[in-house]
Amino acid sequence: MTLQRYVDSFEQSVRSLLSVAGDLDPADWQRPTELPGWSVQDVVAHLAAVEHELLGETPAALPSYGAHVRGDFGQHMERGVAARRSMPPAAIVAELRDCLEQRLPVMRAMRADEPPTRVVADMHWDATELLRNRAFDAWMHEQDVRRAVGRPGNLDAPGALVTRDTLLAVLPVLFARRAHAQPGQSVRLESTGALAFTADAVVSDDGRGALSRVPLNEPTAYVRADWVTWVRLLGGRLPPGDAVVEIVGDRELAQRLVDRLSFTP
Numbered sequence: 579m580t581l582q583r584y585v586d587s588f589e590q591s592v593r594s595l596l597s598v599a600g601d602l603d604p605a606d607w608q609r610p611t612e613l614p615g616w617s618v619q620d621v622v623a624h625l626a627a628v629e630h631e632l633l634g635e636t637p638a639a640l641p642s643y644g645a646h647v648r649g650d651f652g653q654h655m656e657r658g659v660a661a662r663r664s665m666p667p668a669a670i671v672a673e674l675r676d677c678l679e680q681r682l683p684v685m686r687a688m689r690a691d692e693p694p695t696r697v698v699a700d701m702h703w704d705a706t707e708l709l710r711n712r713a714f715d716a717w718m719h720e721q722d723v724r725r726a727v728g729r730p731g732n733l734d735a736p737g738a739l740v741t742r743d744t745l746l747a748v749l750p751v752l753f754a755r756r757a758h759a760q761p762g763q764s765v766r767l768e769s770t771g772a773l774a775f776t777a778d779a780v781v782s783d784d785g786r787g788a789l790s791r792v793p794l795n796e797p798t799a800y801v802r803a804d805w806v807t808w809v810r811l812l813g814g815r816l817p818p819g820d821a822v823v824e825i826v827g828d829r830e831l832a833q834r835l836v837d838r839l840s841f842t843p
Contacts, residue, residue, distance in 0.1 A: 579743065584709035585685045587736035591716035592625065592678050594732045595723060599671050602727060607667045611726045612815035615646030618726050620659045621719050623670050627658025628715070629677035631698050637661060654699040685709060713740045718813050718842070721806075733772035733805060742773060745812050748841050750779045750787030756838035757831060759798075761785060765835060766797040771804035799832035801825055814840035 599622060607619040616624070627637060637657035647656045662670055688705040697703050703711065717737025724730055732738070749767060753759050764780040778790040778797055802824040803811075810816035818837040825832045 579710075579740065581688060581690055581705060581709050582686065583736065584706075584713045584740065585682065587713035587740050588685070588709070588716050589678070589682060590735055591713070591720045591732070591737040592674065594735065595622070595625070595716070595720040596671060596675055596678075598720070598723060598727070598729055598731075599667070602667070604667075606727045609726045611722045612810065613722060615644050616659065618723050619667055619670065620663070621722050621726075622667070622674060623659045623662035623665070624655060625716060625719055626670055626674040626677055627655075627662065628698055628712075629674070629681050631658065633677065633680060651699050685712075710740065710744075713737055714744055717741055718809070721809060722815070730806075738773050738805075738809075741809060741812070742769075742775060744841070745808060746777050746789060749777060750789055752787075752838060752841070753779045753835055754781045754785060754787030757834040759787065759831060759835075763828070763831065764790070764794050764797040764799075765832065766794065766800045767808075768800070768802040769805045769808050770802065771806065773805040797827065799825065799827040799829070799835070801832045801836060808839075811836065811839040813842050 602618070607617065609618050610616075611618060611621055613621065631637060637654070638661070640653070640657055640660055643653055643656055647653055662673075688709065690704075690706050692705045694702040694704045694707075697708055714737070717732075717735065717740065720732060720737070724732070753765055759765070759781045761781050761783045764778060766776060766778050768776045776793070778794045779787055780790050780794065781787050803821065807816065807821055807823065811818065811821055818833075818839070821836060823836055
């Protein structure tokens with residue numbers, strides 16, 4: 579996927595979220611999301627805070643953090659959210675819209691051969707990593723808000739394709755390392771619903787996982803679930819024990835993969 583397609587995906591997700599946010603009532607803004615400790619307002623504030631930081635703002639440290647905040651990265655993300663908890667929702671929406679208009683020209687001017695630079699939380703990413711992560715983050719958080727307020731939509735958007743590609747990129751590593759699949763073992767992951775696809779991963783003799791270039795005849799395990807379930811599992815939004823999945827073949831191996839699919843911090 580080209581850099582411009584990442585930017586297009588990011589823009590489409592943010593504009594879709596802004597459209598949803600424009601119709602929310604006061605109670606909607608305070609509804610909890612599947613992210614511990616974060617309301618709908620907090621999720622929108624987070625997106626605004628990250629883009630504001632990429633424009634040069636440094637969020638101030640907090641004297642203390644809630645129990646839902648874990649690790650240095652989590653503390654950093656909480657700072658921008660906490661700074662906006664006293665703001666009215668309309669002001670946060672306006673800030674996100676303004677940040678979007680300021681950031682888009684910068685994002686569209688980025689080139690893949692640029693060296694890594696500091697982005698957020700003292701992390702250094704190159705242009706491809708930054709733009710891919712912004713596209714992924716924006717779509718995931720749009721979906722957090724949509725689920726919280728009961729307004730599903732945009733499930734097969736460009737940002738969904740970025741998320742699918744993210745899942746497929748990490749699947750071989752998760753299968754081989756986290757699920758402890760052995761050489762020669764394989765898994766077929768199938769997604770149904772709004773974004774349907776099938777992917778096979780196999781572990782080679784040296785213990786490395788890789789996507790299979792051709793469909794496997796008899797994978798060791800087969801795991802099937804709807805697209806929203808895969809998204810929620812990948813993002814750590816759904817406890818694996820609550821996930822509705824269909825498993826055929828080696829159930830223990832498949833369940834280990836489902837249990838360890840969460841990839842985002």
